[in-house]
Amino acid sequence: MVLDGSPVHPTYGNTTVGDVDMTWSRRNFLAAGCAGVTATWLGGCSGSGMETYDDTARALRAPLPADAKPEDFVRFASLAPNSHNTQPWKFRLGDDAVDILPDLSRSCPVVDPDDHHVFVSLGCAAENLLIAGNARGRPGEVSANPAGKASSIAVALGNGAISDRELCDAIPLRQSTRSDYDGQPLSTEDLRRLGRAAAMPGVETLFITDRAKMDGVLDYVIAGNSVQCDDPAFVEELKDWIRFNPEAALATKDGLFTACSGNPTSPSWLGSLMFDLFFSKESENEKYAGHVNSSAGIVIFVADRDDEEGWINVGRSFQRFALQATALGIRHAHLNMPIEVADIRPEFASWLGIPDRRPDLVIRFGKAPALPMSLRRPIAEVLA
Known part of the structure; x- marks a missing residue:
């Protein structure tokens, strides 16, 4: 299903925290006076540490x-x-x-x-x-x-x-490629192939390629992230899963390695300090505007049933979409903020035209270079 039309703007404000797998912005990091930190500190590791990380990922x-x-x-x-x-x-x-x-x-x-x-x-x-x-x-x-x-x-x-x-x-x-994309639309045939790949009984996909409608989704992303960023528990949970350098990522083989999100690496103590000082909804809001504006489109996954079985079916549908996208050289990343905040999710569903159902995933897609791969245990x- 393809959605068109003009956006309806939600009433939750206009600032945002970014995707839950990003840290501070590089610009804020450097503007805060860290430009003079030594290259070793900014790297957060020796060259062999990143080489070991890459070898492990391969x-x-x-x-x-x-x-x-x-x-x-x-x-x-x-x-x-x-x-x-x-x-x-x-x-x-x-x-x-x-x-x-x-x-x-x-x-x-x-x-x-x-x-x-x-x-x-x-x-x-x-x-x-x-x-x-x-x-x-x-x-x-x-x-x-x-x-x-x-x-x-x-x-x-x-x-x-x-x-x-x-x-x-x-x-x-x-991979979930959390960067700006090239801003170019996909061909009709590529969109058809993505839709066919995602087709699964019990799951509906809503493809959005109209720029005005994508702006409407961004408004809800901003609203959701504003609520999340203002919640200290959310911010602390996010920080707990961030790995600021390859050694930390290799030690646990889980979590969010900053390089995988296009952010700088650093020693853990410095990364933690910089996160506390410069992680802000203003910078993340700007980042997410760039992410949406540079994407070719957004797809919403919606299960027929709001229970574990329905959610599992959504995961299966999304994975086939993601793999078909990868095979076509198309990147994707999550924009789940509107569905993660309980007070915003129903209004987002109504705006999408599915007032009695739960949107399960919000995914942007487009073309961009790959970022470093994440690890697994x-x-x-x-x-x-």
Whole structure:
């Protein structure tokens, strides 16, 4: 579905904190007098630290073997997107099957109080696993086992014809690219292919390419981020997951490494200090205006049902969209602020024309160079 028309402006103000996986702006960092800090401090690491980081990221994204084993499928599943890169999942291996379980000890209770993002992330992981199986002649079926907070996903692997090779090849290349894009529209054929890839029973996709309508989405992004930025608990939760240098990222293999968002690296003590001093909704608001204005479009994912099973289906639909985008050289990133603030979400839904439903994901897309890849924890740490 494609939305057109003029924006309706919400009434929550006009300042914003940025996407939950960004830190301060580089301009504010330097304007604060840090331009004279030594290159070593700004780098936050030795050259070998970044080299080790890059080597680790490359090894994690090695091609799927032709004779892939369940552990290989789990490695590809774990490359799925997830909030704050918390990796809130466990995988249980069985005979020709993998169960994916929520790990709620790694959830984000402030930004995601009902674990909505956790189950969307599990859906993304399940789709990666299914696609990897399809590409190696192990076609499977995905089934959700709803049980409230104990819900899980079963992926049964069979034997049969090979499919989804293009999407499988895109799994190690996919990233949430949190930068300005080139501002150019996509072709009608590319938009069709993205829509076809995302098609899944129980999920509707609302594609927005009209500039006035995109400005309307930005208004809600600004409104949501303003509320989040003014919440000390939100800011502290975000900061807890930031890794300010490659050594810190390598130590945990999770969280939000600043270089992956196009931000400078620094020693942890300096990064923490600079975050406290210069993370502001004004600078993030300006950044997000640039992100939306440079994007080719925005897509909203909406499940038919507002429960764990519906959220899992959204994750599966989004992952196929993201992998098809990657295969086409198209980047994407989240703009979830309007759906993360409970008081704003219903008005955003009404503005979208879906007043009785919950928008589940807000994703921008366009073309841009890649940023450094994020890390994932070793397979041994995510097996149940």
